[in-house]
Amino acid sequence: MKDESKYFVLKQKAVPEVLLKVVEAKRLLESGKAATVQDAAEAVGISRSSFYKYKEDIFPFHDSSQGRTVTFTVQMDDEPGLLSDVLKIVAEFRANILTIHQSIPINGVASLSISVQVLPTTRNISEMIEKMEVQKGVQTVKILAKE
Secondary structure (H helix, E strand, C coil), X not given: CCCCCCCCCCCHHHCCHHHHXXXXXXXXXXXXXXXXXXXXXXXXXXCHHHHHHHCCCCCCHHHHHCCCEEEEEEEEECCCCHHHHXXXXXXXXXXXXXXXXXCCCECCEEEEEEEEECCCCCCCHHHHHHHHHCCCCEEEEEEEEEC
């Protein structure tokens, strides 16, 4: 069975350091803090060849998701007001909620599926998910799909 996936979503801690440095070098170039690829590569501690090898293959999640739908699951405690707190985070980051599905809680844990549309005004989606992950009562948040 051949896996047809060409894109993967990873947490930052799972990404090799060289790829994170490529992202940082790209940010330096885009912001004008580095005038050349050589300057940016030196500033982050990678070779120019590493930069060119990976520059088209790595980008922050938010950059790739604009104008798209992102679906994620949330496992959370069955507590009054917790769903409201999670949805307030989505609103704070200015993502447009398309669908919400919450299962009947089992053993005090509710499973929630949320699809959001990422708009030009939406703030960084990965930061939104990180904020959900640290919300009291939220056990896990995982991205299921990006369309």
